[in-house]
Amino acid sequence: MTKHHTFIYDQEFELESGQSLPEFRLRYTTFGKLNEAKDNIIWVCHAFTGSSDFTDWWKGMFGPGMLYDPERHFVICANAIGGCYGSTGPLSVDPNKSRPYFHDFPSVTNRDIIRAFDKLRQHLGFEKLHTLIGCSMGGQQALEWAVLNPGLSEHLIVIGSNAKHSPWGIAFNESQRMAIEQDPTWQLYTAHAGMEGMKVARSIALISYRNYQTYDKTQYETDNTKTDDFKASSYQRYQGLKLANRFNAFTYWTLSKAMDSQNVGRGRDGVLEALATVKAKALFIGMSSDLLFPMQEQHFLTKNVPGAVFEPIHSDFGHDGFLLETEQLTDKIRAFYWRGLRENRRRKPAERLVTVGV
Numbered sequence: 001m002t003k004h005h006t007f008i009y010d011q012e013f014e015l016e017s018g019q020s021l022p023e024f025r026l027r028y029t030t031f032g033k034l035n036e037a038k039d040n041i042i043w044v045c046h047a048f049t050g051s052s053d054f055t056d057w058w059k060g061m062f063g064p065g066m067l068y069d070p071e072r073h074f075v076i077c078a079n080a081i082g083g084c085y086g087s088t089g090p091l092s093v094d095p096n097k098s099r100p101y102f103h104d105f106p107s108v109t110n111r112d113i114i115r116a117f118d119k120l121r122q123h124l125g126f127e128k129l130h131t132l133i134g135c136s137m138g139g140q141q142a143l144e145w146a147v148l149n150p151g152l153s154e155h156l157i158v159i160g161s162n163a164k165h166s167p168w169g170i171a172f173n174e175s176q177r178m179a180i181e182q183d184p185t186w187q188l189y190t191a192h193a194g195m196e197g198m199k200v201a202r203s204i205a206l207i208s209y210r211n212y213q214t215y216d217k218t219q220y221e222t223d224n225t226k227t228d229d230f231k232a233s234s235y236q237r238y239q240g241l242k243l244a245n246r247f248n249a250f251t252y253w254t255l256s257k258a259m260d261s262q263n264v265g266r267g268r269d270g271v272l273e274a275l276a277t278v279k280a281k282a283l284f285i286g287m288s289s290d291l292l293f294p295m296q297e298q299h300f301l302t303k304n305v306p307g308a309v310f311e312p313i314h315s316d317f318g319h320d321g322f323l324l325e326t327e328q329l330t331d332k333i334r335a336f337y338w339r340g341l342r343e344n345r346r347r348k349p350a351e352r353l354v355t356v357g358v
């Protein structure tokens with residue numbers, strides 16, 4: 001049901017850093033059917049290690065009878081530049097050097113990532129989105145896009161995210177990059193450089209994605225004779241290995257820096273001023289046990305985006321709750337759409353917003 005595509009932007013693309021990419025490609029995935037009015041587009045922004053294939057990592061959200069139904073919605077997601085799932089990233093060939101960029105891949109920010117997505121949007125001729133939705137780093141990007149182009153999306157749904165990355169979040173990311181730096185292979189110009197360090201980085205990151213309750217539920221030691229080789233230890237090691245089978249340290253480095261760069265107020269007189277410009281009907285969702293993007297950040301967003309609505313998700317799975325609590329997410333998002341529909345009906349016909357069935 002999903003289709004995979006590639007978009008090539010064959011012109012120089014200037015980045016916030018002042019550096020540029022001579023060209024870039026975006027791998028993107030679509031699902032469902034675009035209607036004639038082109039008013040059923042749901043644009044998903046993926047999280048840090050995600051791919052464009054949202055049906056792979058966000059199970060329970062897309063399919064017949066689900067929140068986003070291919071009979072009614074057209075869903076699209078592009079892998080971020082800097083990524084390793086088909087979009088231009090550090091392992092892509094640098095056309096100026098005829099070898100992969102590796103360490104020379106330029107710094108990218110969430111704003112650069114969104115400006116690249118916007119080139120794809122323009123190429124596809126999408127004037128308006130029904131919904132822009134993102135979780136975690138993808139939520140940062142969705143918010144940035146809603147500030148960059150306030151008229152673009154009718155709805156904005158941001159889950160476990162923020163407007164400006166917190167010192168706490170940056171500290172976690174820096175610790176992960178320090179682990180990569182400690183790997184002696186990190187200096188090499190090979191695709192596997194820094195892999196051992198990246199495994200440690202994932203282990204550190206995982207602690208921020210889960211919490212005490214998650215580990216107590218899944219890794220509690222029932223063997224009372226043990227003094228070593230605990231379940232939680234092998235779990236951390238296994239998770240490092242699991243990521244190493246699908247990711248690389250260069251992308252890890254590049255995208256974790258992009259996450260740190262999040263600040264919708266940069267160059268725009270500040271965060272509050274930027275948030276005040278959002279025109280989309282906004283829903284902010286927070287996970288009760290999220291340590292990385294805590295509830296207070298979701299409350300801050302709700303307070304400062306005009307007319308925004310807040311919904312909590314109760315989960316023992318911490319930040320990664322957004323990947324698991326899809327029933328709660330579906331209920332909250334459906335309620336948000338219905339509220340919008342009811343308000344819309346109260347408007348004069350000429351002032352009504354376009355809203356497809358939910």
Ligand SMILES: CC(=O)SCCNC(=O)CCNC(=O)[C@H](O)C(C)(C)COP(=O)(O)OP(=O)(O)OC[C@H]1O[C@@H](n2cnc3c(N)ncnc32)[C@H](O)[C@@H]1OP(=O)(O)O
Binds near residue numbers: 047051320323
């Ligand atoms: C939005 C995004 O973009 S997300 C980015 C992309 N991420 C992904 O694609 C992965 C998404 N999935 C996940 O992150 C997780 O699977 C979650 C959060 C959905 C579920 O978390 P969990 O239930 O803890 O599952 P998690 O995958 O972390 O761990 C289970 C794995 O650990 C293994 N495991 C569990 N306990 C132990 C242990 N003590 N020792 C060793 N291995 C263990 C299991 O055997 C299982 O292995 P498998 O994945 O090879 O089947």
Ligand SMILES: N[C@@H](CCO)C(=O)O
Binds near residue numbers: 049050135137
């Ligand atoms: N599990 C998520 C956490 C960050 O949102 C990921 O790997 O991208």
